[in-house]
Structures are given as C-alpha cells and as structure tokens.
Amino acid sequence: xxxxxxxxxxxxxxxxxxxxxxxxxxxxxxxxxxxxxxxxxxxxxxxxxxxxxxxxxxxxxxxxxxxxxxxxxxxxxxxxxxxxxxxxxxxxxxxxxxxxxxxxxxxxxxxxxxxxxxxxxxxxxxxxxxxxxxxxxxxxxxxxxxxxxxxxxxxxxxxxxxxxxxxxxxxxxxxxxxxxxxxxxxxxxxxxxxxxxxxxxxxxxxxxxxxxxxxxxxxxxxxxxxxxxxxxxxxxxxxxxxxxxxxxxxxxxxxxxxxxxxxxxxxxxxxxxxxxxxxxxxxxxxx
Ligand SMILES: NC(=O)c1ccc[n+]([C@@H]2O[C@H](COP(=O)([O-])OP(=O)(O)OC[C@H]3O[C@@H](n4cnc5c(N)ncnc54)[C@H](OP(=O)(O)O)[C@@H]3O)[C@@H](O)[C@H]2O)c1
Numbered sequence: 001x002x003x004x005x006x007x008x009x010x011x012x013x014x015x016x017x018x019x020x021x022x023x024x025x026x027x028x029x030x031x032x033x034x035x036x037x038x039x040x041x042x043x044x045x046x047x048x049x050x051x052x053x054x055x056x057x058x059x060x061x062x063x064x065x066x067x068x069x070x071x072x073x074x075x076x077x078x079x080x081x082x083x084x085x086x087x088x089x090x091x092x093x094x095x096x097x098x099x100x101x102x103x104x105x106x107x108x109x110x111x112x113x114x115x116x117x118x119x120x121x122x123x124x125x126x127x128x129x130x131x132x133x134x135x136x137x138x139x140x141x142x143x144x145x146x147x148x149x150x151x152x153x154x155x156x157x158x159x160x161x162x163x164x165x166x167x168x169x170x171x172x173x174x175x176x177x178x179x180x181x182x183x184x185x186x187x188x189x190x191x192x193x194x195x196x197x198x199x200x201x202x203x204x205x206x207x208x209x210x211x212x213x214x215x216x217x218x219x220x221x222x223x224x225x226x227x228x229x230x231x232x233x234x235x236x237x238x239x240x241x242x243x244x245x246x247x248x249x250x251x252x253x254x255x256x257x258x259x260x261x262x263x264x265x266x267x268x269x270x271x272x273x274x275x276x277x278x279x280x281x282x283x284x285x286x287x
Contacts, residue, residue, distance in 0.1 A: 001059040003268050006048055007032040008041065008075050010066035010097075018065045018096075021257070025264035027061075036066075038078040045082035045091075054088030054271070061267035062093040069130035072097025080274060092273035094263050096280070097130075099256065102263065104134030104196075105281040106256035107219050107247075108142070111192050113238070114217050114245050118143035121214070123190040125149040125177055125204060125228070126197030128159050131221060134277045135194050137163055140170035141278065149177035149186050149203075177203070184208045187215070195220040195228030206230040215244050223249035259284045 005027035007014055014032035022030045033044060048060050064076045076095040083090035096102050111117065122139050126132045127148035139146045140163060148163075150156035156174035164170055175186035183204055187193060191214055197203045199222055209218060209229060218241075222228035227248065231241060237251030262283050263275055273279070 001052070001056050002028045004029045004031060004060045005264065005267070006030075006044065006060070006062045006091075008036045008044065008062060008064050008066075008079070009034050010036055010068055010071040010075060015065050015067075018063060021260050022063060022264055025261035026268065027264060036075060038074050041075060041078040042082045045079055048091050049082075049084060049089040057089070057091050057271040058268060060091045060271075061264075062091055063264065063267075064093065064095045064097060066097050069097045069100050076274075076276070085272070088271075091271050092267040092269075092275070094267055094275040094280075096260065096263070099260070100130040100134055101275075101277045101280040102256045102260040103131050103221060103252070104138060104277055105259050105284040106252045107131075107135055107194055107196075107221060108138045108281060109255060109259075109284045110219055110238075110247050110252055111139075111194070111217050112142070115191055120144045120192055121147075121190045122192040122194065123147045123149055123175065123177075123186055124194045124196060125183070125186075126195060126201070128155045129196055129198065132194070132196035133159055133163070135196055136172065137166060137277060138281050139192075140167045140172055143171075144192070145171040147173050147175045147186055147190065149175045149183070151178035152176070180205050180208055184211065187212050189214050191216045193218050193229070195222060197222060197228050199224035200226065202226040202228060202230060204229045209244070210242050212244075217245045217247075219247040219252060221249050221252060223253070255284070262286075 014034040153176040220229040234248040
C-alpha cells in the first residue's frame with residue numbers, strides 16, 4: 001500500500017521544504033493543499049479516512065504546516081474533530097507549522113545532552129513566539145524552572161499563564177528582557193539560555209553572556225545576522241566558548257531535520273497518532 005501524506009498548509013503556496021522532507025522521510029505520494037481554511041478541513045479529512053479500510057489507514061497520514069503557527073494549530077484542532085475513531089476511521093497527524101515543534105524539540109534535546117533538565121534553571125529569550133513558547137512548555141514538562149523572557153514583561157506573564165493551563169505543575173516566571181541590563185538580570189542564576197527571538201534580532205550581548213557565573217549551555221535559533229546570542233556562531237554544535245556549551249541555529253537545524261523525518265516516518269506506523277510538541281519531543285529522545 002502506497003504511503004500517502006496529505007499536506008494541509010494555510011499559506012497561498014504549500015511549503016516546498018515540507019514536501020521535500022516528506023519524500024525524504026519515506027512518503028511515496030504527497031498531496032499538497034494550499035490556502036487551507038478550517039471550514040475546508042472536514043471534507044479533506046473525510047477524503048483521507050473513507051477511502052482505504054481501517055487496516056490500511058496507517059498508510060495515509062496528514063501533515064499540518066504553513067508559516068503561521070496559530071493558523072496551523074487551528075487546522076490541527078479541526079483535523080482532530082473529523083476523525084471517526086469509533087469505526088477505526090482515522091489517520092495519524094503531525095503538526096509542524098513553521099517548523100516550530102521540531103525546532104523546539106531539537107533545542108531542548110540539545111540542552112538535555114549536557115545538563116539534566118529536571119530542576120535546571122532556564123531562560124527562554126523570545127519566549128513569547130511560537131518556538132519559544134514550545135521550548136518553555138517542553139522544559140517545564142521536564143521539571144526545569146523556566147523564565148520566559150520578552151521585551152514586555154506583561155507578554156511574558158501572559159505566556160506563563162497559558163503554559164500553566166497546559167502544564168499544571170510548571171515552575172515558570174516572567175522576565176523583562178528588553179535591554180542588556182534587563183537581560184543581565186534575567187540571566188542571574190540561569191544554567192541554560194535559549195534565544196528564540198525573531199530572525200535578525202540580537203537578544204543576548206556578548207558581555208552579558210560572559211559575565212554569567214552559572215551559565216552552562218547557550219542555544220541560539222536565529223540564523224539571520226545579527227544572530228540572537230552574540231559570539232555564538234551559527235554552525236556551533238556543542239562548541240565550548242568561554243566555558244559554556246554553545247549551539248547556533250544551523251547546529252540545532254541538523255538535529256531538527258532528523259526529528260522532522262523521524263516524525264513523518266512515525267506517522268506511517270499506526271493510524272491513531274496526534275503528534276504535537278510533546279510527542280515530537282518524545283520522538284527526539286528515542287535512539
Ligand atoms: N531552523 C529552523 O528550522 C527554524 C524553524 C523555526 C524557527 N526558527 C527560528 O527560531 C526563532 C524563533 O522563531 P519564532 O517563529 O518563534 O519567532 P518570532 O515569532 O518571529 O519571534 C519570537 C519573539 O521574538 C521577539 N521579537 C520580535 N521582534 C524582535 C526584535 N526586533 N527584537 C527583539 N525581539 C524581537 C518577540 O517577542 P517579544 O515581543 O515578546 O519580545 C517575538 O514573540 C527565529 O529566529 C526563527 O528564524 C528556526
């Protein structure tokens with residue numbers, strides 16, 4: 001039975017990147033739908049689940065992408081509403097809009113290679129964006145004590161409240177991080193720092209990073225100069241700089257690609273999976 005991946009993308013053009021990765025990960029056909037709106041999802045899901053019988057539905061799967069992560073989340077939620085599990089009529093689904101789930105999983109996995117995450121202190125700069133929020137969520141689930149940084153403390157507090165709804169025992173606090181002085185304050189006592197700010201935004205100046213006495217791992221996800229952590233190179237992958245293990249965006253990107261492919265391959269193992277940030281992170285932990 002041919003492995004068919006149905007790509008639902010809210011953008012005007014479906015992502016070529018996601019199509020290529022799908023093929024490289026073992027999908028034999030990729031049906032790409034662009035400009036998908038939530039009200040169109042039901043018929044697309046029905047097309048997927050009513051064609052092959054329950055025994056063969058593991059060979060059909062859905063990938064939700066697109067550059068707008070909120071729009072992707074809405075499509076993912078809508079997809080979940082139209083499966084018919086009572087009749088065995090369902091297919092597995094992966095959400096990776098804008099690469100947010102695979103990128104966050106790769107970043108947290110990288111940190112976890114060097115420091116036990118349970119009880120670790122972690123500052124997530126740019127913590128209000130889709131990638132930063134997912135990093136904070138995964139860290140909190142691992143038992144880390146997480147500071148969510150934003151140029152506006154109120155935005156960081158809003159994210160903390162949302163995350164507490166998802167991870168009830170999360171240890172989270174908001175931190176203002178709109179100036180080098182504020183970032184230096186937010187970095188006090190932190191072992192891990194993640195820079196998940198917008199492309200081209202420098203979040204952590206070199207002097208502030210070097211002054212930290214507690215920092216063990218620094219991970220930057222911004223590949224567009226100026227980079228997010230000054231002095232960390234984009235290709236760094238576990239490179240020690242000033243006594244801190246450093247990763248740049250391309251260093252993390254390699255792992256991210258492996259996780260993306262593994263998650264696509266996983267879709268075709270069973271027909272009952274919904275892979276969001278936590279499930280993708282779980283896959284990243286497997287050998
Ligand atoms: N390697 C990959 O495949 C991959 C995939 C996805 C993302 N990424 C990278 O990961 C990073 C995070 O992605 P994202 O989509 O979550 O980012 P985003 O939504 O564009 O930005 C994240 C946060 O950065 C802050 N920010 C925005 N403009 C800023 C500026 N000019 N100066 C300082 N801070 C600014 C904002 O927080 P506040 O307003 O609250 O301060 C925003 O919520 C990006 O650098 C992106 O390129 C890489």
